[in-house]
Amino acid sequence: MFKNLKNEQGAALVVVLLTIALIMLFSTVMMNSILSNAKQNDITEQNYRSTHLAEMGATFIKDRVIEYMRNNEFEATDDYFSSMQSFVESEISGVTVDREFPERSFEITADFTFEENDRGALLNTEVTGHDENISNPIQVTLQLISGEESVDDWEDNSETFPDPPAEPDYVYEEDVTWKKNDCPDDEDGSYYVKGDATFNCEATVGDYYSEGNVKVSKSHNNLTVNGTAVFMGVEINNKTRVKIHENAFINKTLTSENNPNSEFLVCGNARFKEGINYRGQFGVRGYVISDGPVNFENNPAKIGNDTIFKDGLNIKNTSLDVGGNLTVYTNQTNISTFGGTINVAGDLTIYEKGQSEPIINPDWQSINYTDSGPDFPECEGIDYPSGSGGDPSVDLDNADY
Secondary structure, three states, rough: HHHHHHHHHHHHHHHHHHHHHHHHHHHHHHHHHHHHHHHHHHHHHHHHHHHHHHHHHHHHHHHHHHHHHOOOOOOOOOHHHHHHHHHHHHOOOOOOOOOOOOOEEEEEEEEEEEEOOOOOOEEEEEEEEEEOOEEEEEEEEEEOOOOOOOHHHHHHHOOOOOOOOOOOEEEEEOOOOEHHOOOOOOOOOOEOOOOEEEEEEEEEOOOEEEOOOEEEEEOOEEEEEOOEEEEEEEEEOOEEEEEEEEOOOEEOEEEOOOEEEEEEEEEOOOOEEEEEEEEOOOEEEOOEEEEEOOOEEEEOOEEOEEEEOOOOOOEEOOOOEEOOEEEEEEEEOOOOOOOOOEEEOEEEEHHHHOOOOOEEEEOOOOOOEEOOOOHHHHHOOOOOOOOOOOEEEEEEOOOOO
16 A cells, blocks of 8 residues: 555656656746847847938938038039038037937948939938947938029920919819908919909919919908919009919019009019019019010019020119129110119120120129129028029938838
């Protein structure tokens, strides 16, 4: 009896020991699995972070390239891009991503190379993000826009006016008169009006395309176009304003209905197919081309960049400020004045009828040659559209991970 009991106790002990061994074995396997998963999760997180750091670096490089271009006139040369890289790298050296984890950083890991194109140049480089032992590179291509498009480019591009929007947000088949209770207020919406439009209210639109005339008729009513404006003609009444953020295409003569207290302002470029006859405040920040006669009266007119008047210029009781070159074609001969004061920051070139050679920078009493052009505080914060000859800019063209 005692022998059987001892045998049973021995067997139980073996079972217990086997059970303990199995538990320890499985615990070790589970612990290894947990540690392995934790390590793998940590590696995955470091991969994400290093990629994110590389993306952060690409954005930082883009911003510093813009800064460099604004302080250094653009040149598509090896020296220019080498100096640019040195500047960007010096800026990166002063960046601390995370003070608690100094091993997290980004750097340029390939020299700047470039391909010149009609907008400026494509800049190619590589930026790598680091997080402890994990590093991830991104090949980045930036489009550098020099901001040096010429008035000749604008002349070519604006010769044919833009087509109506393919899918406008708002379409009006006939003439329309807007009043306060139904005034357009979609600041991003595109409007296509197939007839005449009269604004008796404060209107704000995105892009505006009209096959008829546009009239802002009541005092203290304004039309603001946040995008591009294409008008058949524009009439601006007393104490009213039309402000266009991008480019303006005017197919008929711009007029102010004989009212000197109106304002026409374009923050991009403007093309006037049949000329300008304006008594109010006139301003265009970019290029101006007028195919028809130009007449400014009573209030100063200001233009921020190169200007071409193809059918004469007359100034009465006011002045014209031009921040670039001014070229005037006239049917007159032996002229010695345009009737008012002209302040020009570039060259004044005059082509008289029947003369083979132009008059360049005449020493007339009414002409002042200045070092800088007019300011446009009303356009502050509004980007130049393409072709305005404005500040340089940089777009992300491509990124390969």
